[in-house]
């Protein structure tokens with residue numbers, strides 16, 4: 250709007266207000282507060298579009314997004330699903346503090362029973378003596394020894410001459426100690442970890458190939474978390490879907506000056522998957538492409554050695570119930586259940602999204618998603634694969650008996 254029109258209108262409204270002492274304004278509520286915009290423009294801050302190209306501010310002070318908690322008046326069937334319909338394997342387990350003793354393991358077992366999680370894979374990136382201690386504690390638990398399995402961690406520091414031989418030797422030792430896979434390889438890999446020569450260790454560095462080949466030879470799935478959600482790489486402004494999270498946890502912002510951008514990282518990750526076709530990779534968090542299932546589908550189609558887990562991306566699965574349903578059906582052999590952060594009360598949200606056709610219900614973590622979720626109503630055969638069959642298939646080291654067919 251030109252400054253001339255703006256000044257003219259302001260003066261006009263001031264005169265109008267003075268003459269009619271507000272009486273005519275109360276006859277046309279809000280007219281004085283409206284402002285017009287050009288096609289394609291957004292309303293100014295603090296205003297919303299009430300008619301085409303006409304913006305207005307609310308009379309009351311607007312609440313912050315923290316305080317605005319409208320109660321839904323929608324009346325629809327609601328199914329709270331406390332237990333998974335089939336026994337589940339949590340492929341993305343971080344049961345912190347539950348692995349130290351037979352007693353804490355038993356407490357975790359009670360939690361998992363209430364959820365119908367039969368098995369949890371510990372993806373805590375431990376190796377050597379720490380791994381041996383964890384396995385020993387698990388083995389000494391009569392109730393949990395067949396319900397907890399452990400992945401091993403890889404130390405990616407100082408990759409250079411001699412690194413691969415050491416890493417493969419440690420891997421073999423950890424497998425002998427009971428590890429059933431590798432992971433969770435953390436997001437530092439590719440972003441911040443440096444090689445011995447000081448350069449950034451790229452995900453597709455050929456120096457790592459002997460490790461990936463050893464994983465294939467030993468039949469170990471490689472569980473890898475790469476980068477962060479796309480929005481973490483973007484400016485933290487009011488158009489950012491993760492504004493609240495990035496404002497609550499500023500450490501999660503990814504600085505473009507210090508790290509490769511999202512697409513560079515994903516390209517390196519895909520190169521890693523492609524150059525090691527005999528190695529099974531599980532991309533954590535649906536590879537951070539749950540918001541773009543077309544892209545994820547292309548990746549899974551092009552790379553048959555790649556799987557994904559659903560940990561911590563329920564907010565994307567549950568906001569596109571039709572697309573998610575079709576995606577899970579199409580790629581039913583490639584998706585694993587995983588929860589990530591160990592909070593027993595949060596698992597039922599996954600069951601509800603995956604198993605029901607409920608509409609418009611709350612997610613468990615507001616700062617991930619300002620929106621509601623919907624059930625994607627998966628068929629039983631697909632649920633079984635996602636809950637346990639796919640994990641059993643790619644992880645020969647898991648106890649394979651006693652599962653429903």
Ligand SMILES: [Zn+2]
Pocket residue numbers: 341343372433474533589590
């Ligand atoms: Zn994790």
